[in-house]
Amino acid sequence: MSRSQAALLGLGLLLMLLLYLGLPGPPEQGSWPWAGPNVTMLAGLTSGDSPIFYREVVPLHRPHRLEVVLLHGKAFSSRTWEQLGTLQLLAQRGYRAVALDLPGFGNSAPSKEANTEEGRAKLLERALGDLKVQNAVLVSPSLSGYYALPFLIRGHHQLHGFVPIAPVSTQNYTQEQFLAVKTPTLILYGELDRILALQALRHLRQLPNHSIVKLRNAGHACYLHKPQDFHLVLLTFLDNLP
Ligand SMILES: *[C@@H]1O[C@H](CO)[C@@H](O)[C@H](O)[C@H]1NC(C)=O
Numbered sequence: 355m356s357r358s359q360a361a362l363l364g365l366g367l368l369l370m371l372l373l374y375l376g377l378p379g380p381p382e383q384g385s386w387p388w389a390g391p392n393v394t395m396l397a398g399l400t401s402g403d404s405p406i407f408y409r410e411v412v413p414l415h416r417p418h419r420l421e422v423v424l425l426h427g428k429a430f431s432s433r434t435w436e437q438l439g440t441l442q443l444l445a446q447r448g449y450r451a452v453a454l455d456l457p458g459f460g461n462s463a464p465s466k467e468a469n470t471e472e473g474r475a476k477l478l479e480r481a482l483g484d485l486k487v488q489n490a491v492l493v494s495p496s497l498s499g500y501y502a503l504p505f506l507i508r509g510h511h512q513l514h515g516f517v518p519i520a521p522v523s524t525q526n527y528t529q530e531q532f533l534a535v536k537t538p539t540l541i542l543y544g545e546l547d548r549i550l551a552l553q554a555l556r557h558l559r560q561l562p563n564h565s566i567v568k569l570r571n572a573g574h575a576c577y578l579h580k581p582q583d584f585h586l587v588l589l590t591f592l593d594n595l596p
């Protein structure tokens with residue numbers, strides 16, 4: 355292999371890696387239809403202070419009562435759930451699903467409100483209100499725990515289900531606070547994630563109504579490593595929620 359071939363190969367691999375990590379794209383405005391079997395994909399910004407960019411799928415058939423809200427980890431954004439096919443799959447199964455870009459990620463501008471624990475909970479609550487999400491099941495991987503945990507602890511009565519995937523910030527809450535949360539919870543993590551996942555598990559298992567699923571041969575971003583297993587486990591949990 356010549357040097358230029360090797361350089362080209364290296365560049366190709368780097369590009370693939372960048373795509374894999376989900377580079378933030380140019381700002382997207384308004385809403386557009388997404389061409390897929392019976393799936394309409396919308397996108398836009400919530401109104402008011404700290405606008406949040408979202409992607410949303412609307413189920414055309416047999417809409418389920420529950421609505422799935424997907425947050426994201428540090429190297430990702432709402433785009434990840436489109437690339438992975440999670441949004442489309444949920445729509446096909448009759449769920450309305452919304453993926454958000456957290457402030458400072460993807461197409462959402464940074465927000466001062468995100469500096470405090472209370473601010474993060476309020477910001478998320480306002481985004482859900484703005485999007486008229488009423489029966490939320492919250493999916494929260496990794497970094498998004500900064501938002502999801504304060505929201506869970508303060509506003510669990512607004513959550514019909516919770517799917518933490520090795521979220522940060524679980525250590526900040528007491529047993530008493532966890533015990534008060536009756537929200538059905540699916541604690542999901544990758545077998546190879548031996549640090550954050552286990553720390554989160556230690557705290558989250560204090561939640562009174564939880565089940566635990568460990569995805570084999572998957573790391574911290576287990577939904578990327580084993581998307582089929584992830585989708586199956588998520589749908590099974592959703593389909594069995596009251
Ligand atoms: C799309 O809609 C058509 C007709 O409404 C239906 O027959 C088909 O099964 C749907 N496809 C999917 C993937 O849901």
Ligand SMILES: *[C@@H]1O[C@H](CO)[C@@H](O)[C@H](O)[C@H]1NC(C)=O
Nearest residue numbers: 471499500522523524525526
């Ligand atoms: C957790 O608590 C520590 C100490 O009170 C604080 O500095 C930190 O910001 C908190 N982290 C989160 C994610 O709330």
Ligand SMILES: *[C@@H]1O[C@H](CO)[C@@H](O)[C@H](O)[C@H]1NC(C)=O
Nearest residue numbers: 536538539563564594595596
């Ligand atoms: C626990 O969660 C499951 C759904 O995962 C639900 O069917 C059940 O009613 C819940 N149990 C209690 C005691 O709330």
